[in-house]
Amino acid sequence: AKDSRIRVIHKENGGAGQARNVALAQATGELIGFVDSDDYISPDLYAHLYSLMDGETDVAECAIAITEADGCPFDDGTQAKTVTCTAQEAMALHIQDKLFCQTPPNKLYRRQVVEGIFFPEGNLIDDEFWTYRVLGRARKLVHSEARMYAYRQQPDSAMHKPFSRKRLQGMQAKLQRLTYLGQRMPQLVDLAAEELWMTCLYAMQGSLKGLSGEELALAKQEIGAVAAQLPPVMPDSGKRRMLLALARHSLPAAARLLNVLIDLHILN
Template sequence: MKLLSIIIPIYNVEDYLLECVESVCAQTYQSIEIILVDDGSTDKSPQICDELSKRDARIVVIHQENAGGGAARNIGLSIAKGEYIAFVDSDDYISPYMYEKLISILENDSSIDIIECGYVTVGENEKIIFQQNNNDEILVRKFSVEEALVAHINDTSFRQLIWNKVYRRKVLNEVRFPEIKGIDDEFWTYKALGNAESLGLISEQYYAYRQQNQSVMHTLDAKKRLRTLEAKTERHKYIRDKYPNLISNSAASVWFTALYCGQLVYLDKNISNKKEMTRWIYANLRKCIDQDNCKNELNWKQRLWIDLANINFDFTCKMRMILKIGL
């Protein structure tokens, strides 16, 4: 069996860490190494990691000063030995059959470099029991890179989520996370997708994604969420250079991400100069997309919003916020 490296960045998750790691240790796919990267936790997470490593020789623990999830994942990637790579967030848990099912697809089709499964969202204290799929024939939808990137841009599948996938190591050799605190997967996933020969998708749900009020995605303020817009503009430059057929899709995504960020500015009580901030967003938006046309990808309502934004971006963001559109 080929080795799978599972990288788990950890920061102050003492309430969920044991459940997470035990679900990984219980995998029916046995050829695994589990890399726990403690990112300077101040709770009992470091001690839990060390105790877990004593129980299971497949667990490797690294302790580092707090540098963010991206830096922790990069450390994991730098020492991973597996031919396959996977990520798990430390407050989530997975089906015991997840990696057996996903890797069997990679083994059966050497052209598929990334395989993605479905996931279920659970509450902070919710626990689900995964059912084994006794059907040997799992329906695999196969995507070309361009098809996967369209789905990624449209946020229908192959989303920026890194943890419901298994990657062949070769597609990640030169792909690393930005070492910032906050959003990092949005800067990373499209590059991994772009390195694949083809990709596979199954609908079976093998991953439990825990929604916490204190998670990164629930605590970012408007200024920090501008990192999302930065990620989309970087992705647009990548698309323009490597996949010009997808420029229209990408430009539309940047437009509505900018509008979303403008709406968040008006919802953020800590920002006093709201109009100045939305003007800054619009100026950077126009620099990014230049004359790239996206309207042929949009319906008439979406085209109307872009026309309004070009007339008065600040007013359009305010109107969408009041109408609660896109939030």
């Protein structure tokens, strides 16, 4: 028998961003959730997240289990510790990739915080352009330590393919985030700028390893253009201070030093 609460939309494959946009445009419920096509969830995921959403909580998320197979063991959520944050507190954790990361699945959203915010279409990276804008709208956010979303790592996924200039889209998303924070949460600008400097370094590292010829030249130009817009920062970490001081003079040289530090297990 058909369930009248479920509606299937058939469309040509246009990528995850386009699929989510189509669903967002047609969704009518008060709550919104996403599950990627190759992932799976605990049957209790949404009941657990809903139980965390009091009258002012607009986003609830669970922990992610990274797996390569079916049958990932899930937590039941009954004993899970939770962290409740304001939008600014959650944004700081998001910038540092500690909690409330850019992944749209593993979360439950009130419709009002996602309405009118759409994913870029045709991108390799689309979630980093979307998530910070949603977090910034929320009144309160809750993170649960219960692992109830299985993120399946596929060896042939886009992010496991050889480095390409499309990977630089994440850097552009963080540049947009920096502008957003300057207007709405200026207290977080230095933190976001530091993380974007490091993103530029890792982008240069990937470009030097994976690109050549014109593609490498274009990547260097794009990374340099982003770095030129960043303010100088003074990280707490001495290793980062050294890297970013060098990066302000030569991003390729700083990326090569980053390789050495990683090879020596001094930095990851």
